[in-house]
Amino acid sequence: MAYERTLDFNSDAFRDEAYRHYAALRQEAAVFLSQPEGQLPIWYVTGAKEVETVLLDPECFARDLSRLGAPLMASSDGEQAIAFLNDHMLNRDAEAHRRLRRLVNKAFTLKAVTAMRPRIEQIAETLLDAVAPDGQMDVVSQYAFPLSITVIAELLGVPAQDRDDFRRWSQVIVQQVGLDVSELQRCYREFAAYMLALIDQRRARPVDDLISALVQVEEEGSMLSRSELCSMIALLIIAGHETSASMIGNAVHALLQHPEALARLRDEPALMPPAVEELLRFDSSVERAMIRFVTRDTELAGQRLQRGQMVMAVLGSANRDEGLCADPDKLDINRPVCPHMAFGKGTHHCLGASLARQELVVALNTLLRRCPGLRLAVDPGALRWRYVPNFRGPQALPVCWLAD
Template sequence: MATTLPEPAPATVGAAELLQDLYGGYAALRATAPVQRITGPDGLPFWLVTRYQDVRELLTDPRLSLDRRNAVPGNYRGLALPPALDANLLNMDPPDHTRIRRLVSQAFTPRRIEQLRAPIQRTADELLDRIEPLGRADLVADYAGPFPIAVICDLLGVAAEDRRDFRAWTDAIITPDPAQPQQAKAAVAGMLEFFARLIARKRAEPGDDLLAAMITARDEGDRLSEDELTSLAFLILFAGYENTVQLIGNSVLALLDHPEQLAELRCDPALLPAAVEELTRYDTPAPLAIRRFPLEDVTVGEVTIPAGETVLLALGSANRDPGHYDRPDRLDLHRQDSAHLSLGHGIHYCIGAPLARMETGIALAALLRRFPGLALDVPRDSLRWRPSIRARGLLALPVRF
């Protein structure tokens, strides 16, 4: 029997307005309609939840499923991927999620992450060596972009000669060009082929890297299937690149916008861990958590969200909620309430969080140490953001030093 959905309720702020003023739009929604069903950029509706307490509670609510099979037709459902790329942690509920995460955790160990510290530092220094003689650079294209690609390839054991233009692939998937719909399909096909060949090579020639460790991971005879391996490799590359490149760019801009905080961080490198947390809260690269689908009608505040309709939890809004944070729109590297939701909460907390923190800290420290005269090379109001409500990042960040 077909399900008839009601028309989307009028929005105080719609998706188009959020693209123009993300945090201003979130503030308006928190104040007037903290749970709102709006129409997204693709014309499909979703429920947007914007207050900190609601977002935090729903991140751990077992009534909200990540499995697309629990969605009703006519709502936003996220990226459409082939099964070989879709069997990852972002699309699973327990017990499947529990099983996969347990196996991945055997390979994604603190020791393996710590082993990457020296290569990460070397990558940062090499990239800065290239741009230093120029006196100016686009920090997105020349530093924040290639930096996480090199790190993820080192983590997965991708040889230098086998590295592809992952940035073009991820850009085509996250912000597809409506005029060229085949680009996204070609990107998905290219990534699928690449990872299938890479896994086959790792089986034949195992090494001391994360992908080889995932291939050999066992739990009482259980192991990852071929689709699970391919999907997890895709997720690690996709999320590891996408979020880190944007976080580095967003963080540098935030520090340039707050010169007193930048000067203090330069004078006291011990502030770096706290700075990374505050910068991640202040301008998160992932404003929305992965879409969820209620298994039953769920009441949030005064609004009841019907079963199966798409729910998006606004992490970026929660991180700026004055009901939880003191002066949340202010960057404060000494903030005592800097705990944020940018990396999730509960069983779906980002498994790569320690690596993301390490990468961001090393990238920022190397940049600030090398270029004490770092400054914007264009007017501040000329900077442009990616046209996506799911990914918060600059298209370019021209600087001089």
């Protein structure tokens, strides 16, 4: 197969036409082995049915490396910090995952998320107040990222003066590819030290925020350990703003390419919640799920996968599979909601899905109401996608509108 050894999912050439490549991949093989030069082999899963199989079978396709008898061994301070910030439920399966999920769910409640809506609306309005007289902005850096980092930071209880540090740390952690190892380890050390100090503050003096709730949460005598607390908070910060910000960028980009849909949503904001589901399916910010490890020899779509091999479920491709919905490459805001996988599926379904949906609805409705005549301010061919493995979102999205 032409794709097997040469495909670079992170290249500009691929990202610029990702969905055309995914369609070709699904047509050629829903499961294929790729090993670019100098990299470990990975089985890529692009078909919706096959992606669903991987996500719903943690016994065969595990996140936890200890299932293969290979627990993470940290020797240096940097490696210890990395291990400390990876002790969260996304890296656990079975009962270990269920225990962490139950504990976190007791703190990260739908009530707490719903209570954030007025504040999300206020943040969106304030950000647009700052740029409204100019009649132009970069949606990514001036709207999507400030909105999402402020929301998750306030929900957790991170002081406002520290949010720039969190943004810097998360950018390094999600990028990783091409970074110097010492730089990555230094970032993890700084992040871990800060989180541990904040956890100790909340343990001594609890306040009304999510970190305090996580510190205090308990079930049947079980509480989150210091490393579990630290890594869970780090996960919420990173996933809570990186994915939401990219999704806002993707959604605005999609609507700018579909002016009839944009106009209808501007005129009928009540249609936004179901439209958000279609936007999530059409161009998800989580392009690929986290790596799984094959725990036993198995067959998937006619391919023989061996114990210990790595598997990457490509959510972006699955969401455009003809088997998932009719005419999947068309953005149809009237489409009956189909079972997209933008938030994953199964036991590792995104904990923050309700918050992400709420942010997206508010961000889009506020933007369309406040910015009449919204349009792209550059040639569409000039747009580039962020160089962040597993995530998809524009590096920048310059727009303009009819200023007052």
